[in-house]
Amino acid sequence: MPDSQRTATHVQTYVVDAETFSFETLEHENGQATVIRFGLDDPRYQAGDVLLVLSGTDIHFHGMIGKMGDGMAIASDTRGSLLPATVQ
Numbered sequence: 001m002p003d004s005q006r007t008a009t010h011v012q013t014y015v016v017d018a019e020t021f022s023f024e025t026l027e028h029e030n031g032q033a034t035v036i037r038f039g040l041d042d043p044r045y046q047a048g049d050v051l052l053v054l055s056g057t058d059i060h061f062h063g064m065i066g067k068m069g070d071g072m073a074i075a076s077d078t079r080g081s082l083l084p085a086t087v088q
Helices: none
Strands: 013-017 023-029 032-039 050-055 058-069 072-076
Antiparallel strands (some): 023 032, 050 058, 058 072
């Protein structure tokens, strides 16, 4: 059995409120942000964890954190994002 199948991974979910969440749109589709950059300087989280942006119980963004560094992270949700694309 390959090592990757014998090793359990632990993925965490970083949950934020859509009302107070600040982000920059890197890619968008149909007016919705699909790839975003946001501030994340918490050592508990790492690339491979999940970003979940909620408004009440509605999911506005659900995607994997793909890159982190210098207090910033990049995440993508190419299928169901409801975050409006921002213009900087």
